[in-house]
Amino acid sequence: MEIEFIRALRKRLPESPHLAVGPGDDAAVLQPDGSVVTCDLLCDGTHFSLATDSPARIGRKALAVNLSDLAAMAAQPIAAFLAVALPRKKTAIAEQLLDGMLPLAEQFDVALAGGDTNVWDGPLVVSITLIGRCPGKPLLRSGAKPGDHLLVTGSFGGSRLGKHFDFIPRIEEALYLQNHHTLHAGIDCSDGLSLDAARLAEESGCGVALDLASVPTSTAATRMAAEDNTRSPLERALGDGEDFELLLAVPPIAATALIAAQPLAARVTKIGTFIETPGLWQGTDELCPLPVTGFEHQA
Amino acid sequence: MEIEFIRALRKRLPESPHLAVGPGDDAAVLQPDGSVVTCDLLCDGTHFSLATDSPARIGRKALAVNLSDLAAMAAQPIAAFLAVALPRKKTAIAEQLLDGMLPLAEQFDVALAGGDTNVWDGPLVVSITLIGRCPGKPLLRSGAKPGDHLLVTGSFGGSRLGKHFDFIPRIEEALYLQNHHTLHAGIDCSDGLSLDAARLAEESGCGVALDLASVPTSTAATRMAAEDNTRSPLERALGDGEDFELLLAVPPIAATALIAAQPLAARVTKIGTFIETPGLWQGTDELCPLPVTGFEHQA
Numbered sequence: 216m217e218i219e220f221i222r223a224l225r226k227r228l229p230e231s232p233h234l235a236v237g238p239g240d241d242a243a244v245l246q247p248d249g250s251v252v253t254c255d256l257l258c259d260g261t262h263f264s265l266a267t268d269s270p271a272r273i274g275r276k277a278l279a280v281n282l283s284d285l286a287a288m289a290a291q292p293i294a295a296f297l298a299v300a301l302p303r304k305k306t307a308i309a310e311q312l313l314d315g316m317l318p319l320a321e322q323f324d325v326a327l328a329g330g331d332t333n334v335w336d337g338p339l340v341v342s343i344t345l346i347g348r349c350p351g352k353p354l355l356r357s358g359a360k361p362g363d364h365l366l367v368t369g370s371f372g373g374s375r376l377g378k379h380f381d382f383i384p385r386i387e388e389a390l391y392l393q394n395h396h397t398l399h400a401g402i403d404c405s406d407g408l409s410l411d412a413a414r415l416a417e418e419s420g421c422g423v424a425l426d427l428a429s430v431p432t433s434t435a436a437t438r439m440a441a442e443d444n445t446r447s448p449l450e451r452a453l454g455d456g457e458d459f460e461l462l463l464a465v466p467p468i469a470a471t472a473l474i475a476a477q478p479l480a481a482r483v484t485k486i487g488t489f490i491e492t493p494g495l496w497q498g499t500d501e502l503c504p505l506p507v508t509g510f511e512h513q514a
Numbered sequence: 515m516e517i518e519f520i521r522a523l524r525k526r527l528p529e530s531p532h533l534a535v536g537p538g539d540d541a542a543v544l545q546p547d548g549s550v551v552t553c554d555l556l557c558d559g560t561h562f563s564l565a566t567d568s569p570a571r572i573g574r575k576a577l578a579v580n581l582s583d584l585a586a587m588a589a590q591p592i593a594a595f596l597a598v599a600l601p602r603k604k605t606a607i608a609e610q611l612l613d614g615m616l617p618l619a620e621q622f623d624v625a626l627a628g629g630d631t632n633v634w635d636g637p638l639v640v641s642i643t644l645i646g647r648c649p650g651k652p653l654l655r656s657g658a659k660p661g662d663h664l665l666v667t668g669s670f671g672g673s674r675l676g677k678h679f680d681f682i683p684r685i686e687e688a689l690y691l692q693n694h695h696t697l698h699a700g701i702d703c704s705d706g707l708s709l710d711a712a713r714l715a716e717e718s719g720c721g722v723a724l725d726l727a728s729v730p731t732s733t734a735a736t737r738m739a740a741e742d743n744t745r746s747p748l749e750r751a752l753g754d755g756e757d758f759e760l761l762l763a764v765p766p767i768a769a770t771a772l773i774a775a776q777p778l779a780a781r782v783t784k785i786g787t788f789i790e791t792p793g794l795w796q797g798t799d800e801l802c803p804l805p806v807t808g809f810e811h812q813a
Contacts, residue, residue: 220605221631229614233592240517243627245593245645248547252627258634260527293532294544298597306519325531328542331555339708342597344553344688345545362567426795429711438603472677 239418240356241287241402251347259338265308269374272380273341275311278319280347282384282403283459289354289393290347290387292323293505297330300340308339323386351393359419359464365487366470368479369460370450371408373438388479389461396473400464405436407509411496413495415462423497425487425505429514433458444504454508464489468503533585539655540586541704543648550646552583558637558783561629564607571679572640573611577618579704579715580644581683582758586702588653589646591622591685596629599639607638620683650692657699658718658763664786665776666761670707671735671750678756687778688760695772697764706808707754711786714761723795724786724804732757753807763788 225238242253255277259265263273278295285292297316301308309332320327320345325345368385371373385403392398402415409429416423436451448455460481465473474485490496497505518772535543543551554576560565564573566672584591596615600607608631619626624644641685667684684702691697701714707729714721724749735750745753764772775782789795796804 221606224608224612227609227616229620231593231623232626233623233625234627237625238628243593243595245625245627246547248647250547250549250645252645254594254595254597254629254641256599256630256632256639256641257601258632258636258639260632260636261632279743294530294542294551296542296551296553296643298553300555300557300639309519310526315524317526317528324530324532326536326544327527328530328533328544328551329537330553331641332523332555333555333560335557335560337557337559339638340557340599340639340641341641342630342641344551344595344597346549346551346645364559370543379734416763420702422565425573429558443750500759510632 222260236353236355239476241284242290244353247511249348251285251288251290251349251353252344253281254344255280256340256342258340264338270311273315275315275319276380277341277451278316278348279382279384281343282323282386283403283405284346285347286385286389287354287401288349288387289351289401290349291390292325292345292347294326294328294346295320295326296344298342300335300337302339303334303336306334313368315504328434350390350490353394354389354398354401356402356418358414359415359421359489361421361489361491362400363391363399363466363489364470365412365423366465366473366483367460367486368465368481368483370431370433371458371460372433372455373439374435374455374457376435376439378435382459384459385461388481392477397466397469398463402462404458404460404462405456407454409453409495410507411462412499415464416489419464422490422496423487424490424494424502426496427500427506429484431484437499456510457486458478460470470479532608535652539769541589541650542584548647548649550584550587550589550652551643552580553643554579555634555641557639559647559738564638569610570606570614572614574614574618575679576642578681580642582704583644584644585684585688585760586646586700587589588650588688589648590689591624591626591644593627593645594619595627595643596640599632599634599636599795601638602633602635603784603800605633609701611640629713645776648687653692653700655689655701655714655717658714658720658788659698659788660720660788662698662763662765662788663769663784664711664763664773664788665720665762665772665782665784666759667780667782669732670757670759671754671755672738673734673749673754675696675734675738677734681758683758684760689782690777695748696765696768697762698765701761703757703759703761704755706753707757708752708804709795709806710761712743712806714763715788718763721789721792721795722786723789723801724796725798726796728785730783755809
């Protein structure tokens with residue numbers, strides 16, 4: 216979805232005393248109880264293809280993308296609500312969606328608490344709203360400061376080969392890091408590393424400079440680059456999206472300690488530094504603008 | 515949606531300590547903070563027709579049906595999350611949905627707290643998840659006891675003439691009654707008076723006998739009955755659905771006092787009595803089975 220369009224809609228939503236964090240972050244935070252809430256709708260032909268993807272994988276993904284949003288808030292998931300529009304004559308899909316969803320819900324101790332099941336003449340739509348709570352402070356997009364390091368979990372690019380379905384949401388990693396380290400800001404990488412890094416900087420009122428040589432590219436990015444020869448592994452890492460890794464703004468001393476400690480099963484890598492000048496940049500000493508690439512279909 | 519199908523799906527959802535009230539009531543109640551959550555998805559061709567209904571009315575309805583579910587729980591709404599799939603080339607619909615939604619949100623002090631905006635090649639889908647809290651005890655479907663009176667707000671039937679879009683969700687009425695009277699159980703009438711009365715009885719492990727002469731039929735039901743000549747106003751009242759009135763199980767003394775006091779702007783009417791024998795019945799002395807009529811498209 217075009218970003219300007221989403222912004223225009225968002226501007227019409229009045230502020231409310233019910234909201235500690237309103238629209239625009241990975242999830243909203245309600246007052247006064249601190250419920251953290253996110254919502255993602257997936258539709259056939261855009262986020263998956265029922266012609267080629269199994270309903271179980273689609274169901275799993277629908278829950279996983281919401282879990283990834285809560286990870287970006289350093290929130291513990293509690294309960295999910297599932298609304299589906301099932302194509303008439305294919306209502307058995309509902310069972311298969313659950314086949315993919317239930318094991319992931321069990322893994323992260325999420326109650327499937329309700330929802331709405333509909334049958335219609337259109338293609339499959341799966342919408343999940345996920346509610347959680349933060350054991351500590353919510354991790355926002357807006358807390359990065361110039362000088363902070365940009366750290367990422369895992370590797371990037373080529374998620375279309377499978378990771379966009381099979382990724383493990385970084386809930387445990389986010390909770391561990393928020394509890395044991397100093398994090399200033401965070402976002403999950405859904406729309407592309409460069410786009411989500413730029414968002415994190417913009418929401419924090421600063422810029423970010425990526426050290427492109429240090430960006431961890433995935434083996435899938437390398438494989439896709441070799442196969443289609445249109446984009447390099449680095450270009451894929453920067454723009455493919457749906458990696459569902461964490462991007463974190465961490466103050467320098469904490470960042471250095473975290474990188475040295477490597478406390479997670481997934482590798483943590485420093486790929487850049489937040490700077491005062493707004494925008495997305497590349498380089499370590501002399502900076503050049505870095506074009507933003509990535510999907511803009513999601514709010 | 516066929517009720518047996520929904521039940522089969524529901525059986526697969528594991529119990530969870532996160533849920534004080536799980537799937538099957540008008541909304542779920544989370545542990546330990548008591549958040550009350552409901553979710554309704556509306557799709558073009560089933561719940562509305564974009565060819566004839568204005569997007570503003572559709573947007574209002576999408577929020578209103580969720581508010582009606584919270585009314586049925588005697589919950590105060592707090593925050594709504596809106597997920598939409600917009601038909602490509604008709605993205606301006608998003609603004610118009612908000613035109614209808616925002617005044618209702620303001621009227622009931624609901625924050626529009628976030629969501630997900632998507633564009634696709636399918637028809638319009640609007641899904642809202644609404645979160646609230648109960649000032650008192652949640653009003654469940656399962657608390658009716660034999661001997662309780664079945665009271666209803668307002669009148670029934672013919673909502674297709676306009677009420678299914680323009681109804682005022684009975685939030686204030688439900689909160690007032692739950693605070694000032696003794697209510698044993700409640701449900702909102704979305705799928706038809708007879709069907710929802712039967713559900714209320716079934717969830718409470720009893721039956722209900724309607725006194726058909728006392729069912730308040732709406733002027734719209736009378737008008738539609740006169741126009742199409744296929745069903746009487748009473749038949750319409752029992753089966754049309756989307757009245758979004760409250761059905762309440764109230765112990766006899768409290769019910770008599772409530773009917774005498776008429777504390778609401780909407781009239782409260784006694785239309786039946788809960789009985790030990792399961793099922794839906796008609797009559798006051800000698801009981802005959804009453805066929806259940808109504809939509810079964812909603813969970």
